[in-house]
C-alpha cells in the first residue's frame with residue numbers, strides 16, 4: 001500500500017497510530033482539520049487511521065470513478081460500526097447481496113406517484129409549524145429554528161413514510177428529535193475511534209458510553225412503537241371495507257409483493273434507517289436554508305417575489321404539488337444551500353480491488369475512501385468564488401457544463417440517496433410556507449457571513465449552538481417591509 005500510494009500526498013503518519021492523534025479533536029474542530037489538510041495537500045489526501053489507509057477523494061473526476069465503480073460499492077466496517085450499532089443493518093450500512101435485496105424491495109415503494117401525494121401532508125403540517133412560528137414572529141425574538149423544523153420533520157416523516165397518523169407519539173417525537181441530533185454526533189465519534197469497536201473497551205474508557213446507549217435505545221424504541229402501531233392498524237383496516245385513504249411508504253410496502261422479502265427485524269432496521277435518514281437530514285437542510293436566507297437578504301427577496309407570483313395575495317392557501325415546479329429560483333436557492341452546507345458532509349467506501357484514478361494515481365485494494373462533499377462543493381475549479389452564496393449557479397444554463405460529480409449532496413451512482421426527491425419536495429414546501437409568510441432575519445449577535453457559521457462534526461452537519469434567527473410577518477400585499485433589514489452576502 002505504501003508503495004502504490006507513495007505519490008499521494010498527506011500528513012506524515014506516526015508509527016502504528018498513523019494520523020489518529022490529529023483526528024481526535026473535539027467535534028467542533030473536525031472541519032478545521034479537513035480545511036487545513038485540503039489547503040496543504042489538495043483534493044486527494046492520504047491519511048492513516050491507525051494501520052488502515054484512508055484516502056480522501058475530493059475531486060469530481062476521481063469521484064466519478066469511485067462512485068460508479070462496482071468494486072467500490074461497500075461501506076467500510078470500522079467507520080460504519082457506530083452507525084450499525086445505532087441503525088442496525090439497513091440500506092445505509094448493508095453490503096453485498098443483502099443490500100441489493102433490501103434496495104430493490106424498498107425503492108419500488110418510493111416512487112414519484114406516492115411522493116406527489118405527500119405534498120398535501122407536507123402542506124398540512126406547515127400549518128402546525130406556522131401556528132408555532134406566529135407568536136415568535138409577533139415578538140420578533142431570537143429563537144432556534146432547528147427545534148421547530150425538527151419537530152415538523154419528525155411528524156412529517158412519521159406520517160408519510162410510516163403511518164398515516166402518528167397519534168400518541170407527540171411526546172416521543174420531541175425526544176426523538178433530540179436523539180437524532182445526538183445520534184449523528186455519536187456515530188461519528190465512535191467511527192473516528194476504531195478501538196471503541198470493542199464494546200467492553202468503549203464501556204470502560206469512554207465518557208460517552210451512557211449517551212451512546214441512550215441513543216441506541218431511543219432509536220429502537222421509537223421505530224418499534226411506530227411499526228407495532230402500524231401493524232395493528234393494518235389488521236384493523238384489512239377487516240374493514242376498503243376506503244380511499246392516502247398511502248404512506250409503509251402502507252405501500254406492506255401491501256406489495258415485496259413485503260415478504262424482509263423479515264420483521266430487517267424491516268425494523270429499515271424503518272430506523274428511513275426515519276434517521278429522513279428526519280435528521282431534512283431538519284438540517286431546512287435549518288441551513290433558513291440561515292442562508294437570513295444572511296442573504298437579497299436572495300430571500302427574490303425567492304419571495306417568485307412566491308408572490310405563484311400565490312398572489314392568497315398567501316394562506318394550500319400548497320399543491322402542481323405549485324412546486326413553478327418555484328424555480330427557490331429550487332436554485334435550495335441547491336445552493338446543499339452545495340454550501342451538504343447535510344451529509346462525510347461518507348465512505350472500501351476498495352475491494354485496485355482502482356486506477358484519472359489522475360494516474362491508484363486506490364489500493366483494502367484502503368478506505370472518504371467522500372466529503374463539503375470540500376468538493378467548494379472546489380474553485382467547479383464553483384468559482386466558492387464562498388459566495390449564489391443560487392444562479394444552479395440555473396439550467398449555468399449547470400449544463402458542470403462536471404456531473406461536482407455536486408453530490410445525495411451521493412451519486414448505485415448507492416445514491418433514495419430520499420432525494422422526497423427531501424427536495426419537502427424542503428420546497430416548508431421553505432415556501434415560511435417565506436411567503438415571514439421575513440427571516442439574522443440573530444444580531446450571530447455570524448454575519450455564511451463562511452463564519454461554526455459547524456459541528458457529525459454524520460450530518462449541524463451548527464454549534466443551534467441556528468438562531470428572527471422572524472417578521474410580511475405585509476399582506478406585495479413586498480412591504482416596515483424596516484429594511486441589514487443586507488449581508490449578496
Ligand code: HEM
Nearest residue numbers: 091092277278281285343344347410411415417418419423
Ligand atoms: C437533504 C436531505 C438528504 C440528504 C442530503 C441525504 C444524503 C444522503 C447521502 C449522501 C447518502 C449516501 C450515504 C452513504 O453512502 O453512506 C444517503 C443515503 C441514503 N438516504 Fe439520504 N439524504 C437526504 C434525505 C433522505 C430522506 C428524506 C430519506 C428517506 C426518507 C433518505 C434515505 C436514505 C437512505 C435509505 C440511504 C441509503 C441508500 C443506499 O445506500 O442504498 N435520505 N443520503
